[in-house]
Amino acid sequence: MLKLENINLYYDGIHALKDVSLEVPEGKVISLIGSNGAGKTSTLRTISGLSKPKSGKITFKDQDLLKVAPEKLVNMGIVQVPEGRRVFAPMSVYENLELGAYLRKDKDGIEKDLQRVFKRFPRLDERRKQMAGTLSGGEQQMLAMGRALMSGPKVLLLDEPSMGLAPILVREIFDIISELNQLGITILLVEQNAKMALSIADYAYVLETGKIVLEGKGEDLAESDEIQKAYLGG
Amino acid sequence: MKNALLFYGVYNRKGVSMDIFIQQVINGLSLGSIYALIALGYTMVYGIIKLINFAHGEIYMIGAYIGFFAITSMGLGFIPALIIAMIGCAILGMAIEKIAYKPLRKSTRIAVLITAIGVSLFLQYTTVFFLRPEPRIFPKILTDGRFNIFGLKAYITYQQLTIFIVTILLVVLLQYIVHFTKTGKAMRAVAFDKDAATLMGINTNNIISITFAIGSALAGAAGVMVGVYYSAINPLMGIMPGLKAFVAAVLGGIGIIPGAFTGGMIMGVIEAMVSGYGNSLYRDAVAFLILIIILIFKPTGLFGKSEREKV
Ligand SMILES: Nc1ncnc2c1ncn2[C@@H]1O[C@H](COP(=O)(O)OP(=O)(O)OP(=O)(O)O)[C@@H](O)[C@H]1O
Ligand SMILES: [Mg+2]
Numbered sequence: 001m002l003k004l005e006n007i008n009l010y011y012d013g014i015h016a017l018k019d020v021s022l023e024v025p026e027g028k029v030i031s032l033i034g035s036n037g038a039g040k041t042s043t044l045r046t047i048s049g050l051s052k053p054k055s056g057k058i059t060f061k062d063q064d065l066l067k068v069a070p071e072k073l074v075n076m077g078i079v080q081v082p083e084g085r086r087v088f089a090p091m092s093v094y095e096n097l098e099l100g101a102y103l104r105k106d107k108d109g110i111e112k113d114l115q116r117v118f119k120r121f122p123r124l125d126e127r128r129k130q131m132a133g134t135l136s137g138g139e140q141q142m143l144a145m146g147r148a149l150m151s152g153p154k155v156l157l158l159d160e161p162s163m164g165l166a167p168i169l170v171r172e173i174f175d176i177i178s179e180l181n182q183l184g185i186t187i188l189l190v191e192q193n194a195k196m197a198l199s200i201a202d203y204a205y206v207l208e209t210g211k212i213v214l215e216g217k218g219e220d221l222a223e224s225d226e227i228q229k230a231y232l233g234g
Numbered sequence: 235m236k237n238a239l240l241f242y243g244v245y246n247r248k249g250v251s252m253d254i255f256i257q258q259v260i261n262g263l264s265l266g267s268i269y270a271l272i273a274l275g276y277t278m279v280y281g282i283i284k285l286i287n288f289a290h291g292e293i294y295m296i297g298a299y300i301g302f303f304a305i306t307s308m309g310l311g312f313i314p315a316l317i318i319a320m321i322g323c324a325i326l327g328m329a330i331e332k333i334a335y336k337p338l339r340k341s342t343r344i345a346v347l348i349t350a351i352g353v354s355l356f357l358q359y360t361t362v363f364f365l366r367p368e369p370r371i372f373p374k375i376l377t378d379g380r381f382n383i384f385g386l387k388a389y390i391t392y393q394q395l396t397i398f399i400v401t402i403l404l405v406v407l408l409q410y411i412v413h414f415t416k417t418g419k420a421m422r423a424v425a426f427d428k429d430a431a432t433l434m435g436i437n438t439n440n441i442i443s444i445t446f447a448i449g450s451a452l453a454g455a456a457g458v459m460v461g462v463y464y465s466a467i468n469p470l471m472g473i474m475p476g477l478k479a480f481v482a483a484v485l486g487g488i489g490i491i492p493g494a495f496t497g498g499m500i501m502g503v504i505e506a507m508v509s510g511y512g513n514s515l516y517r518d519a520v521a522f523l524i525l526i527i528i529l530i531f532k533p534t535g536l537f538g539k540s541e542r543e544k545v
Binding site for chain 1: 416419420422423426427429430431432433434435436437438
């Protein structure tokens with residue numbers, strides 16, 4: 001459904017993505033793992049149109065994404081939960097969720113999704129009026145995901161959703177990701193937490209200094225020596 | 235008897251000083267309304283693209299001219315002239331943003347700042363060229379007259395009352411837009427985090443454009459009201475109020491809308507007090523003294539939290 005072919009991205013001379021190719025088939029969970037500075041965030045930024053690659057191709061259902069304005073991608077169902085949550089801190093939880101539905105006009109659908117988000121994340125319901133910036137890290141992650149769900153995503157790009165969370169919350173976040181996938185949302189998951197990311201992935205890619213160095217089925221990669229050594233401390 | 239006289243004298247002196255004080259507050263609030271309206275534009279534009287739009291004072295000046303021609307050439311009344319000036323300035327503000335600032339979105343801040351000063355000079359001298367440098371006398375369109383306040387020897391004129399009411403209405407409208415409309419929410423989102431706003435499907439360029447339009451419309455309203463209040467306008471009239479409104483925005487905390495309003499009112503009252511009690515020659519100097527004091531003691535301004543910068 002979503003396909004990257006030979007993407008090359010530069011930041012003022014730094015070659016951040018080197019011939020990156022990957023594929024995200026409909027209905028699957030695809031994980032992209034790698035250590036700090038590997039280029040995971042850059043990959044997602046490129047898909048979302050926030051960074052412009054020098055060369056390469058990105059297609060979504062055969063449509064050339066590099067020709068689409070970044071803010072229009074949401075309409076097509078490509079929605080990102082960025083690294084570090086990036087909630088709108090000086091705005092309320094409710095307003096953050098409303099902004100998720102910014103492009104939608106179907107009032108009833110929005111209301112229904114809002115109720116669904118509140119049901120899935122009761123903590124957000126209790127804190128509707130609270131400023132997003134005063135939420136805890138875990139709550140902010142839930143808000144960021146809830147906000148993304150309000151856009152009605154077909155593909156959800158998640159950038160390190162487990163970052164900085166306590167193990168129990170990490171579990172919960174991953175459960176939610178699986179749940180969303182079962183609801184039919186395709187997932188591209190970026191993680192440093194390789195173990196968790198591989199455990200729920202149908203297929204995974206490993207990124208190292210801007211290059212895809214390894215790819216395979218989630219369970220196969222989890223067992224491979226390279227991964228064991230580099231990411232799983234085995 | 236002697237005591238009674240003494241008492242009367244004290245009372246009387248107190249009464250007189252009270253009259254003057256109240257009168258200066260009234261004068262200060264009407265002047266402050268003008269500063270507040272201009273300061274709002276500075277603060278909104280700064281909030282959204284971190285630019286001190288030095289051409290903002292000139293938008294206010296052009297607003298005054300649009301109002302002047304709407305009244306003299308088209309024979310319109312105060313409210314229609316005000317609305318036309320606001321629309322004209324909104325278009326001008328959007329055009330300036332598109333032509334001068336947008337191409338520099340990724341440039342250094344100093345480059346944009348210099349451009350803003352260039353735009354400011356350009357507007358001043360184009361106006362001088364086409365509309366002559368000498369002042370024009372704004373026609374009297376609001377009836378003369380004044381109300382007495384609480385039986386004191388202090389008065390509020392119809393002009394002052396009009397300025398005050400229009401300002402309050404515009405500020406309430408602005409707060410409504412910013413807090414309760416979809417566009418306003420998008421403005422706050424873009425001001426806080428452009429990339430995250432883009433990820434919500436917000437067209438940040440459009441929102442920046444709308445912000446310039448609203449800020450400029452407020453400056454245009456201020457321009458027309460100053461014409462009505464002081465009756466003379468000229469192509470360089472935007473310089474001083476522009477600078478003072480900038481100080482007002484910094485005083486309230488740049489980027490913070492209620493701060494700009496309060497800052498403007500405080501600046502107006504201080505200036506009226508300095509003129510009323512001291513020497514009106516000092517009133518411009520006082521504005522900059524205030525700027526220096528804030529920058530030393532509370533650079534984030536009255537409403538600013540000490541650490542609000544994002545990553
Ligand atoms: N805006 C930028 N300007 C210059 N260099 C950048 C920029 N953004 C990222 N880089 C560089 O590109 C490389 C890849 O960064 P990226 O953020 O994609 O890594 P990452 O895999 O997401 O890392 P992390 O796990 O720490 O989030 C890094 O070397 C980084 O320093
Ligand atoms: Mg990253």
